[in-house]
Amino acid sequence: MAIEVHNVSKSFGTFTALDDVCIRVADGALTALLGPSGSGKSTLLRIIAGLESPDTGVVTIGGNDVTGVPARSRGVGFVFQHYAPFKHMTVAGNIGFGLSVRRRPRAEIQARVKELLALVRLEGLAGRYPSQLSGGQLQRMALARALAVQPEVLLLDEPFGALDAQVRSELREWLRRLHDEIHVTTIFVTHDQEEAMELARQIVVMNEGRIEQAGTPRELYESPRNEFVMTFIGPVNRLGDALMRPHDIQILAEAGPDTTEALVHRIVHLGFEVRVELTLPDGRQIWAQQTRESAQELELAEGQILAVRLPELREFAA
Amino acid sequence: MRRLSAGAWRARGGSALGRGLLGIYLSALVLLPVSAVLAKSTTGGASAFWREISNPEAVAAIKLTLVVSAIVVVTNAVFGTLIAWVLVRDEFPGKRIVNALIDLPFALPTIVAGVVLLALYGKGSPMGINVAFTRASIALALLFVTLPFVVRSVQPVLHELDVSMEEAAASLGAGPATILRRIVLPSLTPAIISGVALSFARAVGEFGSLVLITGNLPFKTEVGSVYVFGQIESDNLPGAAAVSIVLLLAALAVLAALSVLSRWRSGHVV
Numbered sequence: 166m167a168i169e170v171h172n173v174s175k176s177f178g179t180f181t182a183l184d185d186v187c188i189r190v191a192d193g194a195l196t197a198l199l200g201p202s203g204s205g206k207s208t209l210l211r212i213i214a215g216l217e218s219p220d221t222g223v224v225t226i227g228g229n230d231v232t233g234v235p236a237r238s239r240g241v242g243f244v245f246q247h248y249a250p251f252k253h254m255t256v257a258g259n260i261g262f263g264l265s266v267r268r269r270p271r272a273e274i275q276a277r278v279k280e281l282l283a284l285v286r287l288e289g290l291a292g293r294y295p296s297q298l299s300g301g302q303l304q305r306m307a308l309a310r311a312l313a314v315q316p317e318v319l320l321l322d323e324p325f326g327a328l329d330a331q332v333r334s335e336l337r338e339w340l341r342r343l344h345d346e347i348h349v350t351t352i353f354v355t356h357d358q359e360e361a362m363e364l365a366r367q368i369v370v371m372n373e374g375r376i377e378q379a380g381t382p383r384e385l386y387e388s389p390r391n392e393f394v395m396t397f398i399g400p401v402n403r404l405g406d407a408l409m410r411p412h413d414i415q416i417l418a419e420a421g422p423d424t425t426e427a428l429v430h431r432i433v434h435l436g437f438e439v440r441v442e443l444t445l446p447d448g449r450q451i452w453a454q455q456t457r458e459s460a461q462e463l464e465l466a467e468g469q470i471l472a473v474r475l476p477e478l479r480e481f482a483a
Numbered sequence: 484m485r486r487l488s489a490g491a492w493r494a495r496g497g498s499a500l501g502r503g504l505l506g507i508y509l510s511a512l513v514l515l516p517v518s519a520v521l522a523k524s525t526t527g528g529a530s531a532f533w534r535e536i537s538n539p540e541a542v543a544a545i546k547l548t549l550v551v552s553a554i555v556v557v558t559n560a561v562f563g564t565l566i567a568w569v570l571v572r573d574e575f576p577g578k579r580i581v582n583a584l585i586d587l588p589f590a591l592p593t594i595v596a597g598v599v600l601l602a603l604y605g606k607g608s609p610m611g612i613n614v615a616f617t618r619a620s621i622a623l624a625l626l627f628v629t630l631p632f633v634v635r636s637v638q639p640v641l642h643e644l645d646v647s648m649e650e651a652a653a654s655l656g657a658g659p660a661t662i663l664r665r666i667v668l669p670s671l672t673p674a675i676i677s678g679v680a681l682s683f684a685r686a687v688g689e690f691g692s693l694v695l696i697t698g699n700l701p702f703k704t705e706v707g708s709v710y711v712f713g714q715i716e717s718d719n720l721p722g723a724a725a726v727s728i729v730l731l732l733a734a735l736a737v738l739a740a741l742s743v744l745s746r747w748r749s750g751h752v753v
Contacts, residue, residue, distance in 0.1 A: 216650050236653045243654040249647035253669040262665075263655035307651075314655060 166227035166317040166350055167192045168213060173222030175208055182208040184374040193348045197361035200371035206354045210320050215239045226318060242311030244321040248303045250295035256306050257291040263314035281309040301332040321353035325360060337364055358398050370394050392481040402451040407478035414453035416463055420472040429469045441465060443473065524724035535725035543702045544710035545729055552686035555625040556679045563633025564675055571641045588630050593691030600624055601696045616698030621706060624692040629685050633678030640674040673745045680741040687734045
């Protein structure tokens with residue numbers, strides 16, 4: 166189901182969480198709401214779910230105005246940041262909760278729970294209690310619980326925020342494949358631009374309660390509409406008011422007409438990527454991204470003076 | 484002399500010292516007095532003990548104590564939870580004052596509570612309610628002195644209860660009544676049970692607030708503790724001790740049963 170948010174504003178006391186926000190999410194899409202903390206992304210997600218009501222504006226799901234519809238009647242699956250497990254119920258009890266609330270026959274609930282346990286790879290843990298599960302397992306249980314009632318929309322609030330790095334990347338990959346399988350319209354909130362770019366086909370960048378830009382990861386990276394988007398998505402160097410991407414800085418073996426001198430003051434090896442920290446003749450510092458190969462070819466060493474070609478600088482109107 | 488690491492200290496001496504202190508402290512305060520009561524109650528042998536506790540007046544007093552205490556703790560479970568709910572989830576002017584009021588029954592000498600209750604709900608009551616010297620007066624006094632237990636045990640648990648659990652249930656289609664019944668109450672059950680257990684123990688032993696308002700009519704409003712006091716007054720120490728032991732065992736049995744129930748309900752909740 167497509168989701169549309171029209172001119173939604175929301176304040177908590179004197180704090181404006183959302184300021185006239187509009188977004189449109191296509192049916193079956195996987196969309197990220199990306200922004201720093203306090204940007205309003207979680208509030209927007211909660212408004213779509215019906216867990217908060219907007220001060221003004223309209224939310225539609227599948228073309229129907231659901232602004233006044235309570236959360237329990239919206240058909241929205243929600244996965245909470247800390248999973249909100251029902252601690253006094255088993256894994257099976259948690260997953261079957263939505264169905265048992267709907268008074269489905271016991272046999273049907275059991276069959277559906279079994280199916281979901283397989284989907285989220287928690288077979289054999291049906292009788293465990295949440296306190297006996299790891300973070301990644303809780304996350305998958307929360308997802309299965311939300312999916313059990315076959316929601317038209319799946320909303321995830323910082324779904325990987327509380328997990329360690331390895332589990333996080335595994336789950337990301339898994340969620341992406343799951344979305345390919347079940348095609349439920351999905352929106353997730355994250356403050357991690359890499360996570361957003363890796364998972365989502367569409368990213369909505371938010372800041373201070375407003376939408377800065379919405380588009381595909383590539384659009385946002387290559388043609389950011391403003392300075393916030395450029396600095397939030399991908400690495401940048403700042404020279405005065407101008408910005409440039411570190412991988413656009415060329416390091417050359419020989420000086421040319423459009424090059425400038427720079428002193429290598431530090432080299433950081435990050436595997437495939439080599440980060441070269443440079444000091445320009447006027448004392449300003451920038452860093453350039455090189456591949457391992459090119460760094461080897463250039464025989465880069467700390468303290469060396471070499472030639473760099475700076476890219477066309479990008480400036481945004483303030 | 485060898486120096487011990489912190490771990491070795493804990494393993495060898497530290498915990499033994501702690502256990503020793505605990506043993507001495509508990510012995511002096513609890514174990515010795517209880518043993519003395521037990522010894523006193525059995526000075527005449529088993530048959531004397533049996534005679535004392537099967538005395539019809541004693542039986543009536545014990546029965547009355549247990550029945551009224553049971554009614555009181557059930558009432559406490561309901562109203563204590565409600566009060567805790569309002570204090571945690573609602574915002575209203577004067578909330579802090581109301582919150583402080585809850586502990587008043589703890590601070591007030593129970594005999595004063597008895598006097599106040601008698602003045603308010605006794606003969607010539609300004610409220611037009613006279614329960615003095617009736618069984619209702621026992622319940623009233625016990626409700627007053629045990630009010631804080633359930634409130635104070637439920638309050639912190641409710642405060643810590645993750646609201647997102649209720650939101651998750653709502654997003655899964657549960658209405659408010661279902662959320663209360665299937666999510667909130669099960670999470671509070673261990674706290675309610677522990678408040679109930681404390682209330683019960685307190686109610687069984689309560690004396691001060693009851694001695695004035697109930698009138699101490701044998702077979703009608705005389706509770707266990709007052710009966711015990713009467714036996715002491717008439718120099719029947721073994722009789723007083725025997726009934727005390729029965730009350731003690733009853734309270735202990737209820738505490739144990741509730742603790743088992745609580746562990747069974749929440750063995751998996753950490």
